[in-house]
Amino acid sequence: MVARVVIAAPGSGHGKTTIAAGLMAALRARGLDVSGHKVGPDFIDPSYHALATGRPPRNLDPFLQSEELLVPLLLHGAAELAVIEGVMGLFDGALGTEGFASTAHVARLLDAPVVLVVDASAASRSVAATVLGFARYDPRLELAGVILNKLGSQRHEDEIRAAVAPTGIPVLGALRRSEDIHAPSRHLGLVPAGERAAESQRLLPELASWVAGGVDLDAVVRVARDASRLSGKPWEPTGSWDGRRKVIAAAAGQAFTFRYTETAELLSAHGIDVVDVDPLRDKELPDGCAGLYFGGGFPEAHAEGLSANAPLREEIATAVHKGMPVVAECAGLLYLCRELDGQPMVGVLDAQARMTKRGALGYRKASVPSTHLLGGAGMSVTGHEFHRTEVLPRQGKTPAWEWDGRAEGFATRTLHASYLHVHWAGHPGLAKSFADAVHAYE
Template sequence: MGLVIAGCRSGEGKTTVALALLSYLVKVGTLVQSFKVGPDYIDPMYHSRICDRPCRNLDPVLTGVDYVRSCFAHHCRGVNYALIEGVMGLFDGINRDNIPDFASTAHIARILSLPVLLVIDCSRLSGSVAAIAHGYRSLDPRVKLAGVILNKVASDRHLELLTSALEPLNLPVLGILRRQDLVSFPSRHLGLVNPGEIAQFRAIIDKLAFMAECCFDLSKILPLMQVSNPTEIANPLWSQITIPAIKPRIVIARDRAFNFYYQDNLDILQDLGAELIFWSPLEDTELPENIQGIYIGGGYPEVFAEELAANELAKEALKLAIAKGLTTYAECGGLMYLSQQITNFEQKSWSMVGILPTSTIMSEKLTLGYRKVETLRDNIILSKGSIVWGHEFHRSQITTPPVQPVFKINNHYEGWHIFRVHASYLHLHFGGYPKVATNFLKDGKPPYL
């Protein structure tokens, strides 16, 4: 079994509850595997930092339902507890395949037959909490609500009103978080600041663990999270693909500026035979030797644009390697790094690698959502006519659209295929499209450096 932490909506406190439970379990020395519903990169970084093991995304839009089941079963092997942090409100998903809440937290709970712990923000209600809890429990009887966590409780009197209202429902209150108990995390324009940038993160983990111990009914919550010898179901999709005879050396750009990667993507590349070499566009001045490709993921290049621009040796080394034919896969932040320049929120412009014939400008407009796209031309990862689902999440805009775009998204066109470069705002999960990974590795045949 395992436990799903859900909320009535975004901002209810489910991340705080999830991190508190993870912190407590790590503190007492037990193994716990965490998961995150949806395409998010940032919350999983917090999970991974606390647990010292990668958090896994569960997203049937990007990967399909079978992969969700396989991923959960595979990564629950050998651990004592499993916890899934939900996304948005419990039933917030998309209407697909005749399922009105496809890819919602409730959908994941149904797929995996797991109980749900509902976090309710009580800061602006008292007796109405019963109507909320009753509605969430009764809307879909297939979703088993194990109890509630009352968040932002103001006083003992407030708590009395809340618990009295809930009593007729016979729905267990498994945790109470007072307003003064809350732990806050710094944030920026795409969400929370990455945990690696928080100097006092260890102290925050200690406070979260103490909060779980004091504020939650762990005697009832932990048995719900307990894993008992999960059965592996279906081999991962990529295991059915032939591994290349030559082990390709692939560079992964990873540092404070670039860190939006699905761990499964990196694992799939390794399972297909790749040797991964981590490289920092911020700190390193030259590329590793004998490499066949580079993967530049998303992140916050706009925040670190001045530092990226100052590392001229790294930019020149990458530009030269790409000009010589280095296979390059760039998503979102990677696209920004390969452009001519980045203009940040303060309207300051910084020179980047300069491979793509466009610049990127930060704006207040948030581009966010799943995208069903058609591939318009052959490129290093997909053949013409391929249909894939991806996800966009950015506040930057390009200044010049591609003349020969790679993707059609409704009536919008985007993506570049230049030299052996694929650059797009679209994030893809290789679990849903293992051919993306195999094509990327096959394209980078000879070593270019």
């Protein structure tokens, strides 16, 4: 039995991440084994979940992973109590799909009760109308309670509680404004916890105390435990490797803070040991390295430091030129270019990268135009873009992917570099293709 609750909101900016992470930390402080899960593809919010729970972060996304995999993936990663943070507004999903991949969609698939976080800083009794509207909009959902956020005073709280009472939706928490409780932001949202580790560790007890002081934790636990029993089996990373294991280096540290947890689990099942390497600080690849994985992050915020680590850049370039298999997504793509905002990078891609004013954000359905490291021509995947940079040229001689009639990225039989993030649990063949290439590399 997995106790579970979804923390949602009417829209972005209501305090979902702060309250969800604080709730995880507060429940953990009470001795509960808590896991954090994020609806959608985002990798920044889960970094705070991992800090709060002490467990690997997990994403739940029907577009990236399929509807059928959501319950198995939850069962695979869930602890005694799963706190699932929503994305955007409760009913906001992929455009033109009637809410596909929305928080509401995921809550229905998981048969999970929803607690609505409402920013009450600019309203009083009108909050009740918001709550009532969300409760009635989709009768398939269970709106189990509301947490009032950014309250100004006791009178403010009393007024809203009195207005909400006739709706029948219980108020499970009321939190005052706090200038001390916040996470700094950047051009793509919050700054990942891994980039501000010391500050995040200091903030966590304060966050847990703030939530515990204003939220009825016992009531939240009861809501989570009242969720129905889920049927199905936990997802398992499949692989049949029983030979000698190989080592790959995976970019980590402050510049590379994003990698889906299931990626390493799948590679391990295929006989691959993933060793973290910090391109800002480490001077060499691990002994016996036979492959490279560069995931997401913010290299544009650390370009000078990445460039200054010439020994590692040069070793990576030599390895790639010798045919060592390499997969690079988004941040990794930038790192492999000749330069990033004028700073020399690894240089194995004949391209330049730079920050831009406009960003690219959204789900993509992509296909392989020509056979390369990760798959054969015609293979299709689902993924997402999330960046505010550009690479010129946009693609190499053999593109990595094609979507909406345009080619993108760089690929060969041993290299794959693209802006597209793909969740390998939804497309496990990618992990196998990469692992096969690593095992073949000598």
